[in-house]
Amino acid sequence: MSNLNPPRRLLFGPGPSQVAPRVYEAMTKSIVGHLDPFFFEVYEDVRTGLRAVFGTQNSFVQVISGTGSAGMEASVANFVGPGQKLAVFVGGFFAGRIAEMGERHGATVVRFDMPLGEAATETQATEFLNRERPDVVAFVHAETSTGVLQDPLAITRPAHAIGALTISDCVTSIGALPINVNAAGIDVAFGCTQKGLSCPPGLSPITLSDAAVEHLRARTKPSSVWYMDLKLLLEYYEGAHRYHHTAPITSFYALREGLALVCEEGVQNRFDRHVRMHQEFVRRIEAAGFRMFVTDPARRITTINAIHVPDGVDPVKSRKALVDKYGIDIGGGYASLANKIFRVGLMGPLATMENVDMLVDAMVECIQ
Amino acid sequence: MSNLNPPRRLLFGPGPSQVAPRVYEAMTKSIVGHLDPFFFEVYEDVRTGLRAVFGTQNSFVQVISGTGSAGMEASVANFVGPGQKLAVFVGGFFAGRIAEMGERHGATVVRFDMPLGEAATETQATEFLNRERPDVVAFVHAETSTGVLQDPLAITRPAHAIGALTISDCVTSIGALPINVNAAGIDVAFGCTQKGLSCPPGLSPITLSDAAVEHLRARTKPSSVWYMDLKLLLEYYEGAHRYHHTAPITSFYALREGLALVCEEGVQNRFDRHVRMHQEFVRRIEAAGFRMFVTDPARRITTINAIHVPDGVDPVKSRKALVDKYGIDIGGGYASLANKIFRVGLMGPLATMENVDMLVDAMVECIQ
Numbered sequence: 001m002s003n004l005n006p007p008r009r010l011l012f013g014p015g016p017s018q019v020a021p022r023v024y025e026a027m028t029k030s031i032v033g034h035l036d037p038f039f040f041e042v043y044e045d046v047r048t049g050l051r052a053v054f055g056t057q058n059s060f061v062q063v064i065s066g067t068g069s070a071g072m073e074a075s076v077a078n079f080v081g082p083g084q085k086l087a088v089f090v091g092g093f094f095a096g097r098i099a100e101m102g103e104r105h106g107a108t109v110v111r112f113d114m115p116l117g118e119a120a121t122e123t124q125a126t127e128f129l130n131r132e133r134p135d136v137v138a139f140v141h142a143e144t145s146t147g148v149l150q151d152p153l154a155i156t157r158p159a160h161a162i163g164a165l166t167i168s169d170c171v172t173s174i175g176a177l178p179i180n181v182n183a184a185g186i187d188v189a190f191g192c193t194q195k196g197l198s199c200p201p202g203l204s205p206i207t208l209s210d211a212a213v214e215h216l217r218a219r220t221k222p223s224s225v226w227y228m229d230l231k232l233l234l235e236y237y238e239g240a241h242r243y244h245h246t247a248p249i250t251s252f253y254a255l256r257e258g259l260a261l262v263c264e265e266g267v268q269n270r271f272d273r274h275v276r277m278h279q280e281f282v283r284r285i286e287a288a289g290f291r292m293f294v295t296d297p298a299r300r301i302t303t304i305n306a307i308h309v310p311d312g313v314d315p316v317k318s319r320k321a322l323v324d325k326y327g328i329d330i331g332g333g334y335a336s337l338a339n340k341i342f343r344v345g346l347m348g349p350l351a352t353m354e355n356v357d358m359l360v361d362a363m364v365e366c367i368q
Numbered sequence: 369m370s371n372l373n374p375p376r377r378l379l380f381g382p383g384p385s386q387v388a389p390r391v392y393e394a395m396t397k398s399i400v401g402h403l404d405p406f407f408f409e410v411y412e413d414v415r416t417g418l419r420a421v422f423g424t425q426n427s428f429v430q431v432i433s434g435t436g437s438a439g440m441e442a443s444v445a446n447f448v449g450p451g452q453k454l455a456v457f458v459g460g461f462f463a464g465r466i467a468e469m470g471e472r473h474g475a476t477v478v479r480f481d482m483p484l485g486e487a488a489t490e491t492q493a494t495e496f497l498n499r500e501r502p503d504v505v506a507f508v509h510a511e512t513s514t515g516v517l518q519d520p521l522a523i524t525r526p527a528h529a530i531g532a533l534t535i536s537d538c539v540t541s542i543g544a545l546p547i548n549v550n551a552a553g554i555d556v557a558f559g560c561t562q563k564g565l566s567c568p569p570g571l572s573p574i575t576l577s578d579a580a581v582e583h584l585r586a587r588t589k590p591s592s593v594w595y596m597d598l599k600l601l602l603e604y605y606e607g608a609h610r611y612h613h614t615a616p617i618t619s620f621y622a623l624r625e626g627l628a629l630v631c632e633e634g635v636q637n638r639f640d641r642h643v644r645m646h647q648e649f650v651r652r653i654e655a656a657g658f659r660m661f662v663t664d665p666a667r668r669i670t671t672i673n674a675i676h677v678p679d680g681v682d683p684v685k686s687r688k689a690l691v692d693k694y695g696i697d698i699g700g701g702y703a704s705l706a707n708k709i710f711r712v713g714l715m716g717p718l719a720t721m722e723n724v725d726m727l728v729d730a731m732v733e734c735i736q
Contacts, residue, residue: 001413001628004621006397007406016614019399027395027618029374031387031568033697038375045369065570066434066595069613073595101594194614200399202433202570202616225593226469227434227441243702245437246384246562248570250395251619253372260369329401334611 009323010350012359013331014144014304015172016194016201017347019254023199026257031249035241039249042256043237049259050205052267053197054170054189055180060208062233063255065248068171068192071204073101074228075167075188078216080136081224082106087134087164089120089155093145093334094169098138105224110134116337117306119150119299126158137164141179141189142172145334147294147306147343149177156185165212171195174205175262176274176303176347187212193251196274196303198348199258202251206230277351278302281344284360293341303351305344306333313367315339321366328362342367377691378718380727381699382512382672383540384562384569385715387622391567394625399617403609407617410624411605417627418573420635421565422538422557423548428576430601431623433616436539436560439572441469442596443535443556446584448504449592450474455502455532457488457523461513461702462537466506473592478502484705485674487518487667494526505532509547509557510540513702515662515674515711517545524553533580539563542573543630544642544671544715555580561619564642564671566716567626570619574598645719646670649712652728661709671719673712674701681735683707689734696730710735 011018032038047061054061064071076098080086086102088095091114102109112128114120120139129137137159142149156166167188170179175196181189187209194201208216208230216230223229227245236244262270278300282292285307293306309315315332316339322328331343344363346356379386400406415429422429432439444466448454454470456463459482470477480496482488488507497505505527510517524534535556538547543564549557555577562569576584576598584598591597595613604612630638646668650660653675661674677683683700684707690696699711712731714724 001417001624001631004394004397004410004625006400006410006621007404008398009400009404011399011401013401016399016401016617019618024396026372028392029372030376031379031384032374032377033379033381033384034569036375036377036697042372042374049369066438067613067616070434070595073593077593097594104590104592104594192614200616200618201402201614202619222472224472225441225445226465226472227438227596245435246560246569248435248568248619249384250387250568250622251570251616253374254618256369257372263369329404 007327009327009329011329012345012350013329014343014345017198017345018350019200020198020258020261020349022261023254023257026253027250029253034246034249035243039247040241042252045256046252046259049256049263050207052263053175053259054207055178056182056207058181058207058209060213062206062230062237064204064206064228065245066204067201068190068204070228071190071192071206072098072169073225074206074230075190076101077105077225077228078223078230079165079167079188079212080105080107084136085110085132085134087112087129087132087137089125089139090114091118091146091148092116092140092143094143095140098169116146117148117294119148120154122154122157125155129158129162129164133162134164136167138167140169142177142301144172144304145337147301147304149299149301152184152186160185165215172301172304176271177301178271181207182209193255193258196347197255197258198261199254202248203255274302274346274351277346277356278305280353281305281346281356281360284356285363288360288364303345303347305346307342307344309340309342315342318367322362325366326362328359375695377695377697379697380713380718381697382711382713385566385713386718387568388566388626388629388717390629391622391625394621395618397621402614402617403611407615408609410620413624414620414627417624417631418575420631421543421627422575423546424550424575426549426575426577428581430574430605432572432574432596433613434572435569436558436572438596439558439560439574440466440537441593442574442598443558444469445473445593445596446591446598447533447535447556447580448473448475452504453478453500453502455480455497455500455505457507458482459486459514459516460484460508460511462511463508466537484514485516485662487516488522490522490525493523497526497530497532501530502532504535506535508537510545510669512540512672513705515669515672517667517669520552520554528553533583540669540672544638545669546639549575550577561623561626563715565623565626566629567622570616571623642670642714642719645714645724646673648721649673649714649724649728652724653731656728656732671713671715673714675710675712677708677710683710686735690730693734694730696727
């Protein structure tokens, strides 16, 4: 085989996003065994950093050894099952995935479908949840496929009012947007490493409220997926360190360093930087004649900007021109939004004023 | 947080094993998107390398984005379910895990329990399978917890005679021992990256015979685990590259380079080297008065040597002395073998004559 020689890409898509040099450096460090005390020190550092980005003092903060979708399925498989009703607020591709997983794990799934580009209001959520009376309610905090930010309280307040547990997909918010899981009323939150945390994909952080931990402990039947069984995970990572699986050591080194960078910048500073770059990007891209897909500025994710493909533009050719000419990788739309939107990520090391300048200039030149 | 500064360990345990420098180097390379054509080139290189180590021309050779245990659960969840009978040959911890997964996924599980340290004979397997008539038969090729090598044909011949599908855990054999899945009659084989392939943990290679692919295609109900759904995985990795999950790009870079090293050495040369080092280790450790746990030399795994803890020896203190004095990490026993055996791995870059010398000297000094 020839030498591994990846092209240099500027990852301005919905994720994976640019990896920080310090994170790459961490992955060259010698691995230790998965039961080595040093590994558990690293794991504790990771938990400390995750508490900061989740904005929580939850005692349950752990990591699934799989990508964000594995974290999603762990959240579903441990809390949803036969005889239970799962309500999902669906405003895009990823919420649809939660609904599909709920069905696979045997729950009765009811959906509240929203027009793409919109979020649920508390009035809508209250009416829907009071009618359906689900056991578990799931939604996406920042919907990667549309660029819509959901106010968690609009859903978690009426959900808790009927005694339901809440699950929030925080894959696109973690590390770049405030989550504050407890204040937001989220019982189960999961994320990923390859967006706001500037690490390669491969792990999924997950946190549970005390109420969710109680639900977990009260389970008499083991969760349907052994690999994602949060009870077994707890026994491995805490207390006696009873062997579960062989943790991906190197990915944890990377995550530790990604989180260290976030904490050194300051979590709030980092969130503010992403807001500023988002606002600057929107200002400049609208000035160039583009239209944002999410019309309400308050409902836009600051890390992923969805933009209408202008009339007469070939989106595939335009994205290819950006890659070929500048190595700039931006995303397209999924499913019914295919060829209708671009998705432009401004995350981590790429969320700087210089990059916004360079990116907008390149987009104006290549998108036609 | 302080700088990440892992202790240097010589990983002579059951895995993870030492990572080759070229693999560390690969993980510093820039990541690309999970739908980037370059990523799929890397993926095809990985598949080519995996065919060599699995010893197969199977068209289905893929990778699960999780550790070996995720590959195990993918093998179970896609082929075993309610209304089906799964027979498991249990001679150690990992076969027991397959049985547990079978139960979680709703199958009726029957076990053929063997004394620890022994493998099943064809006579035993035939008698058991003819009596039980299972739909699927699972076994562990190289049982990490005991050091026992199972002759696959002793199980797959009688399994196929009754029309059952066969699953083999090849976590500890892949990359260091010949598997030859088709000649061995294995329909579903899964492995890991962190033992014979000298990569960090995090991915699980999997291959299916044409018969297993037919079973998969004939499924009308989707597999119980979305993340491990092999049909969805096929759609992502082949043909239209329909998005499934965000593949852990960096882990694939590492695996590509780990496989490139294997292929450059020559698969057969690598297997032969592991046999030679194993034989040399056994000769020297027996000369030093230790006793191998697996009495039949033909049933010993060449990569993991299980050794009785000598009378009067404190195994925990001895292992700690090896770490403290030489940075040498060897494994202990699990469950009923806790404190009864040591497990010594000789894999990849550590499987050299100099290392055998150094290791045996250190063990003789520290184990007391």
